Amino acid sequence: MNTLRQKLAGAALAVPATLWLLIAFAAPMAIVLLLAVQESPDPFAPISLTPSFAQFAAILGDSYYLGTIASTILLGLGVTLAAATLGYPLALWLARLPAQWRPYAFGIVLIPLLTNVVVRSLGIVLLLSPDGLVNGLLSPLGLGRPQGWLFTHFAVGLALTQVFLPFMVLALYDSLVQADKRLDEAAASLGASRIRRFFAVTLPLSLPGLRAGLTIVFLLASTAYVSATILGGKKVWVAGMIVWQEALTNLNAPTAAAMAVIMLVWGIAFAVLAERVARALTPWLQKAGAKPVALELPPELARKLVALGDTAGGIVARVLLGLAIFLLIFPLALVVVQSFNDVPQASVAGFRAFTFKWYAAAFDASTYLRDTQNSLELAAISMLIALSLALPAAFALVRAEFPGKGAVAAFWMLPLALPHVAIAVGMLRLLQWFIAIPPFWGLVMVHVVVILPFCISMLRTSVLQLDRSLEEAASSLGATRGLVFVTTILPNLAPGLTVAGILAFLISFGEVTVTSFLTTARMQTLPVRIYAEASFSLEPTVHAISALTIVGTVALLAIVNRFVKLDRVWAR
Amino acid sequence: MISRRRLLAASAGATLASPAIFGLNAVAQIRRGDELVVGIWGGAQERITRQHIVRPLEEKYGVKINYVLGGTPERRARAYQERGRPSFDLIYLNIFESRQAVRDGVTQAPAIDRVPNAKNLYESAKLGGYGVAFNPVTVVYDKRKGEVTSWKDLWKPEWKGRIAWPSYPGAQGTAALLMVAKLFGGSERAIDPGFAKIRELKPFAAIQGSQDQLYTMFDQGVADISIEFGSFTRSYAESRNPNIAVANPVEGQVIATNVACPTVGTKNQALVEAFVDLHLSEACQMQYARDIYYSPTVSGLNIPADLAPKLVMGADVNKLVDFDWDYTISQQAAWTSRFNREIAG
Numbered sequence: 001m002n003t004l005r006q007k008l009a010g011a012a013l014a015v016p017a018t019l020w021l022l023i024a025f026a027a028p029m030a031i032v033l034l035l036a037v038q039e040s041p042d043p044f045a046p047i048s049l050t051p052s053f054a055q056f057a058a059i060l061g062d063s064y065y066l067g068t069i070a071s072t073i074l075l076g077l078g079v080t081l082a083a084a085t086l087g088y089p090l091a092l093w094l095a096r097l098p099a100q101w102r103p104y105a106f107g108i109v110l111i112p113l114l115t116n117v118v119v120r121s122l123g124i125v126l127l128l129s130p131d132g133l134v135n136g137l138l139s140p141l142g143l144g145r146p147q148g149w150l151f152t153h154f155a156v157g158l159a160l161t162q163v164f165l166p167f168m169v170l171a172l173y174d175s176l177v178q179a180d181k182r183l184d185e186a187a188a189s190l191g192a193s194r195i196r197r198f199f200a201v202t203l204p205l206s207l208p209g210l211r212a213g214l215t216i217v218f219l220l221a222s223t224a225y226v227s228a229t230i231l232g233g234k235k236v237w238v239a240g241m242i243v244w245q246e247a248l249t250n251l252n253a254p255t256a257a258a259m260a261v262i263m264l265v266w267g268i269a270f271a272v273l274a275e276r277v278a279r280a281l282t283p284w285l286q287k288a289g290a291k292p293v294a295l296e297l298p299p300e301l302a303r304k305l306v307a308l309g310d311t312a313g314g315i316v317a318r319v320l321l322g323l324a325i326f327l328l329i330f331p332l333a334l335v336v337v338q339s340f341n342d343v344p345q346a347s348v349a350g351f352r353a354f355t356f357k358w359y360a361a362a363f364d365a366s367t368y369l370r371d372t373q374n375s376l377e378l379a380a381i382s383m384l385i386a387l388s389l390a391l392p393a394a395f396a397l398v399r400a401e402f403p404g405k406g407a408v409a410a411f412w413m414l415p416l417a418l419p420h421v422a423i424a425v426g427m428l429r430l431l432q433w434f435i436a437i438p439p440f441w442g443l444v445m446v447h448v449v450v451i452l453p454f455c456i457s458m459l460r461t462s463v464l465q466l467d468r469s470l471e472e473a474a475s476s477l478g479a480t481r482g483l484v485f486v487t488t489i490l491p492n493l494a495p496g497l498t499v500a501g502i503l504a505f506l507i508s509f510g511e512v513t514v515t516s517f518l519t520t521a522r523m524q525t526l527p528v529r530i531y532a533e534a535s536f537s538l539e540p541t542v543h544a545i546s547a548l549t550i551v552g553t554v555a556l557l558a559i560v561n562r563f564v565k566l567d568r569v570w571a572r
Numbered sequence: 573m574i575s576r577r578r579l580l581a582a583s584a585g586a587t588l589a590s591p592a593i594f595g596l597n598a599v600a601q602i603r604r605g606d607e608l609v610v611g612i613w614g615g616a617q618e619r620i621t622r623q624h625i626v627r628p629l630e631e632k633y634g635v636k637i638n639y640v641l642g643g644t645p646e647r648r649a650r651a652y653q654e655r656g657r658p659s660f661d662l663i664y665l666n667i668f669e670s671r672q673a674v675r676d677g678v679t680q681a682p683a684i685d686r687v688p689n690a691k692n693l694y695e696s697a698k699l700g701g702y703g704v705a706f707n708p709v710t711v712v713y714d715k716r717k718g719e720v721t722s723w724k725d726l727w728k729p730e731w732k733g734r735i736a737w738p739s740y741p742g743a744q745g746t747a748a749l750l751m752v753a754k755l756f757g758g759s760e761r762a763i764d765p766g767f768a769k770i771r772e773l774k775p776f777a778a779i780q781g782s783q784d785q786l787y788t789m790f791d792q793g794v795a796d797i798s799i800e801f802g803s804f805t806r807s808y809a810e811s812r813n814p815n816i817a818v819a820n821p822v823e824g825q826v827i828a829t830n831v832a833c834p835t836v837g838t839k840n841q842a843l844v845e846a847f848v849d850l851h852l853s854e855a856c857q858m859q860y861a862r863d864i865y866y867s868p869t870v871s872g873l874n875i876p877a878d879l880a881p882k883l884v885m886g887a888d889v890n891k892l893v894d895f896d897w898d899y900t901i902s903q904q905a906a907w908t909s910r911f912n913r914e915i916a917g
Binding site: 234250517 | 607609613614615616617618639640642645646648649650652653654655657659676733739741776778779780781783785787788791792793794807811812905908909916917
């Protein structure tokens with residue numbers, strides 16, 4: 001009886017997020033699936049209910065498409081690996097920084113997410129062009145490329161690593177902050193060197209965060225297409241570009257949808273794999289007292305490796321940290337310089353003359369200011385809704401057992417694995433119903449769909465690592481469940497909630513792929529305006545806006561940090 | 573000044589049309605409080621049209637004109653989805669998309685008699701809607717590295733490995749492909765020579781996907797030559813990079829047009845036409861010419877002598893190379909696939 005009630009309670013926690021996705025996501029998703037099994041590419045052909053696998057056959061039987069799929073997956077894996085390698089030292093640095101400096105460090109991590117993609121890409125162009133910094137460093141070593149490094153997989157990978165690095169860092173951050181410092185101290189007191197402590201204590205304890213980070217970055221990197229379009233110069237093709245091109249320039253939704261479904265399949269495969277591996281490596285999270293997996297090396301080899309790690313580890317970690325910070329703040333320099341630069345277009349590299357006119361333009365009430373306000377309101381409301389749906393969902397995933405839990409969890413991650421262009425293609429077919437909804441709430445509906453998987457994924461890690469003995473202690477002292485939640489659980493989730501909230505806010509604030517199909521005359525967001533201007537010629541007003549956004553975010557973080565520490569309660 | 577003959581014609585038309593007008597109230601009249609939704613590009617184009625069209629119309633009629641800003645592909649995809657029950661009253665498209673949209677019943681063919689300024693449109697601007705600006709495509713290059721007087725100069729050794737080829741599809745890439753086919757014995761319907769000759773130019777320094785991207789390539793020394801809109805490249809050269817020249821090849825420049833396309837099913841027909849009429853007005857056309865060197869699509873404007881040589885006007889308009897855009901668009905998917913495999917890869 002009791003178990004039935006528990007199951008019902010667990011299932012109830014899963015209801016809000018599921019319901020939201022059923023209303024706002026299942027319909028476009030179903031349309032994408034339906035489009036993928038259409039035989040005729042004609043945009044006006046009636047939807048046929050007899051499935052045809054012609055589109056899949058065409059894609060999978062074509063070596064060009066197969067090559068593109070393979071290179072997209074490899075690129076995604078490469079970016080994920082790079083983000084983990086650079087993100088880990090950064091997250092560690094962030095987690096160990098004194099609390100008063102943390103808002104500014106967060107600011108650094110978030111810079112790429114606060115900077116428009118066109119601006120960021122220009123930074124990469126400056127790095128990789130024939131006379132750019134990378135060639136400048138490599139040429140003396142005989143490794144330079146006279147034609148520069150632009151329009152290569154390396155350029156696209158670098159751009160994607162830069163923009164997705166923050167996701168990795170934030171996913172790791174909460175895990176690292178939460179790790180019980182006493183374990184590290186215990187290992188140290190037993191004489192373990194830093195490198196041994198890292199591999200035996202720090203890394204295993206952060207595996208849930210690492211899993212979330214790897215999954216998120218891989219899904220984002222393998223569905224992205226804007227950076228590839230700009231920095232790959234059409235020489236580098238990724239699957240997302242094919243979806244975009246088929247759906248929009250060729251008006252061939254069925255081929256686009258079929259490619260999107262293929263992308264969805266590999267996205268889910270990666271997520272499932274990451275989940276399985278993480279579970280296998282963290283048995284103590286599933287069953288109390290389980291023995292961790294240990295790598296058995298011949299003692300001689302192990303000794304040598306530890307010695308090598310102890311000598312080189314610190315240097316390597318510092319170099320990686322330096323690289324990561326450079327990669328993140330490089331666009332900032334560009335944004336600040338360009339926002340005061342008196343040049344005709346944003347893509348001009350040299351400094352001409354000082355001006356405030358772009359800031360004046362940014363405050364023009366009729367255009368940017370109104371759009372910025374729209375974007376801020378949209379992001380704030382979407383973030384609050386997404387968090388309030390994700391929190392019970394995270395508890396359902398971690399603490400409840402109910403039938404169909406696996407399927408529900410997979411369903412929640414789908415919006416992340418389906419390329420956003422495909423969501424847009426699905427939404428397009430629903431446009432006539434969509435425009436019946438008030439424009440603001442229509443966009444909120446879609447934005448929550450886009451950010452919900454991030455929130456669930458990150459909060460799940462936070463809930464997983466909650467110290468349940470604290471709750472038991474509170475209960476044993478007579479606290480009601482509500483009181484336990486407010487006094488014990490929420491404060492311990494504060495860093496996780498804050499980090500997930502920041503991320504959700506920024507994704508919504510910057511979302512343009514889906515939004516650009518759904519904006520109406522009365523409801524335009526800032527990124528859509530910037531994108532529209534970039535379609536003609538971008539002016540440095542975007543830089544002024546980026547600079548203001550960065551300053552605003554850091555200020556906000558500093559204020560937040562005064563009230564909700566970005567830290568565990570007991571860690572202080 | 574409205575001529576007497578035109579006034580007579582207009583009143584005769586009005587008399588004849590009046591029975592129909594009673595039935596089509598919303599279509600034929602502009603009423604206070606009407607709202608128009610226009611899908612257009614951002615940046616300079618938004619600024620100019622707001623000044624010369626939106627403000628005067630809102631003041632004169634007490635209407636509200638709303639813009640949905642964005643790139644052509646998004647609004648085109650949306651207009652196709654909303655065929656017959658559009659949320660846009662007017663969308664701006666490029667030359668071949670506009671003609672296809674008319675054929676597909678998404679947008680209207682022009683009604684020259686209902687838009688006074690449209691009677692001065694060049695013939696090539698009366699297809700697929702109302703052409704509002706000519707924006708021809710030509711070779712643009714770094715004049716320190718060589719000179720270009722013919723499209724065939726692209727095959728000269730000085731440009732080898734330094735070309736930023738325009739991506740296909742897109743106005744520039746389409747113009748480039750068709751022009752090359754035509755130069756080497758092919759045509760729209762015999763495209764093979766085009767692909768073969770472009771392949772000969774490989775390796776490319778880059779494939780460029782937009783004018784802004786190309787200008788960054790020029791700035792950074794990534795490429796020396798490309799195929800692009802001459803108009804905006806000229807303002808780029810003047811304001812930012814004096815080494816870049818806009819060629820006027822002997823074979824001609826390829827026509828490209830921005831087209832205003834009223835949607836089929838708009839409930840604001842009269843207001844849409846008033847909007848287009850102002851876009852074709854001398855003031856608006858002149859502003860486009862002055863600010864971004866878009867050439868006027870109406871004849872008989874008083875263009876200052878310093879501006880005229882930078883534009884395409886009069887007899888030169890008829891020299892612009894034109895193609896069978898209907899056939900071209902029907903081949904777009906197949907050619908895209910070929911371009912991705914043979915040229916870009």
